Amino acid sequence: MIKEVNQVCGKLNKVLGISVILPNPSEKAIKTASLCNFIVGAGLMAAGAAFPSKCCAALGGLGIASSILLRKENRHI
Numbered sequence: 001m002i003k004e005v006n007q008v009c010g011k012l013n014k015v016l017g018i019s020v021i022l023p024n025p026s027e028k029a030i031k032t033a034s035l036c037n038f039i040v041g042a043g044l045m046a047a048g049a050a051f052p053s054k055c056c057a058a059l060g061g062l063g064i065a066s067s068i069l070l071r072k073e074n075r076h077i
Contacts, residue, residue: 001073027074034070037063 006022013020025033041063048057 001076030070030074034067034074037070038067041065041067 002025006024009020009022041060044056044060044063046060048054048060
């Protein structure tokens with residue numbers, strides 16, 4: 001998915017006449033980001049369960065979902 005987004009942005013850059021180069025993350029960078037998202041997501045889920053703020057639990061769920069998606073993306077690189 002990262003490659004597809006970079007290709008679309010590259011086409012958009014040509015149409016608009018601008019020069020923006022997007023980085024291609026390495027497998028190690030994606031793995032590290034996935035782990036960080038999981039840790040932060042789990043912490044937010046725990047905070048959402050411990051405190052009355054349910055938005056923490058929702059953000060934690062998004063963090064864990066992001067971690068899962070990054071792991072799947074890492075397998076496709």
